[in-house]
Amino acid sequence: MDLSVYDRLLELARTQLEAANRGDFTQAAELVEARERLLHEAPPPQLRDREAIQEVLRIDVDLSTAFRGQMIAIRDELLGAQHARVALQGYRPRLRHSALALDAAR
Helix, strand or coil: CCCCHHHHHHHHHHHHHHHHHHHHHHHHHHHHHHHHHHHHHCCCHHHHHHHHHHHHHHHHHHHHHHHHHHHHHHHHHHHHHHHHHHHCCCCCCCCHHHHHHHHHCC
């Protein structure tokens, strides 16, 4: 039996979730285009497609949560680097006006 477009969509959604769960957000994002192409060619859903569509929607909630978590982790990492940079600047010796004048003359 051939898989319906909605069953293939479900397979892609599951593959996306597996990728996100192992931290491969690049692959998960790349599969969005494949899903878009499938939906573009999809006929109107039939009653038999209901379960597949509902499962795709459940997976999409999980994917959204995973991507949000990844974005927050990246933001926190960048904020941590910024705080470290500011803290390190506190250890940098202050230049005297004469040293600044020498730098400007170069």
